[in-house]
Amino acid sequence: MSGWTVNDIPGQTGRIAVVTGANSGIGYVTARELARKGARVVLACRSEARGNAAADRIAAEVPDAMAEFARLDLGDLGSVRDFAEGFRYDHLDLLVNNAGVMALPYGTTAEGNETQFGVNHLGHFALTGLLLPVLLDTPGARVVTVSSGMHALANIDIADLNSERRYRRWVAYARSKTANLLFTHELSRRLVAQGADMVAAAAHPGYAATNLQGAGPRMEGRRLTERVMELGNRVFAQSAAAGALPVLHAATAAGVRQDSFTGPSVMMWRGTPGPSWRAPWTLNDEAGELLWSASERLTGVSYDALKG
Secondary structure (H helix, E strand, O other), X not given: OOOOOHHHOOOOOOOEEEEEOOOOHHHHHHHHHHHHXXXXXXXXXXXXXXXXXXXXXXXXXXXXXXXXXXXXXXXXXXXXXXXXXXXXXXXXXXXXXXOOOXXXXXXXXXXXXXXXXXXXXXXXXXXXXXXXXXXXXXOOEEEEEEOOHHHHHOOOOOOOOOOOOOOOHHHXXXXXXXXXXXXXXXXXXXXXXXXXXXXXXXXXXXXXXXXXXXXXHHHHOOHHHHHHHHHHHHHOOEOHHHHOHHHHHHHHOOOOOOOOEEEEEEOOOEEEEEEOOOOHHHHOHHHHHHHHHXXXXXXXXXXXXXXX
């Protein structure tokens, strides 16, 4: 995998991909590069204006691109269901669960779940489950869920998934990213048990310059903190294009294994894609099963196709 770049992405002609949060940052680059290689890409975004603008930018950068916007608000499970019900293709080769929020002030989703857990994990859990029938009907389909190296800051608390006892924004973020990895682990285990021709993998971008870091301070009007985040992006972070490489590798490279975790090769921070370290609790079968059961209960989405 040494030196893997966008030039190594295999042809995607005839393939359908859904990328959540594709209007900016890692998601935008991922969608653009998939479209450049011939995939038809659905940009699943909350904002119609930003989603359509992203589709227009891709068309300008890649004249033959097939990219279209579809509305998806991961903080509203009704919107997730509407997206899945409106999916109009008879196959789905790739689902990239990329969208996310980071270190926001306390808030809740439409259903009352803590925002970071609700958007980063529950929304994608529901989306994947609702699209599962078409994914399973597509030979070689993949689901790539974007986590973070910051998952290492905290394990989930199965007794307090919504941080109702105490809310600490960075701990809540880390727990949501641990949930992404536990979801991938349990989904992979169930796919293998069913003998399904489908791979569930995870990736992370390292420290990449996107608008994610400044969103929380901006919401609270903490201008100094926002400026510090912007400075960190300029001085220390790699570009969004570099940060998207592990995601694109997990999504398209040959031989990607079940439950693999791909990230930058240099200290999990920057560099070309490679296998990434992950906290041992993200490989815990019991925790994965408990989170899965809680997620089915909180979303009302049941993965019936993967039940024995």
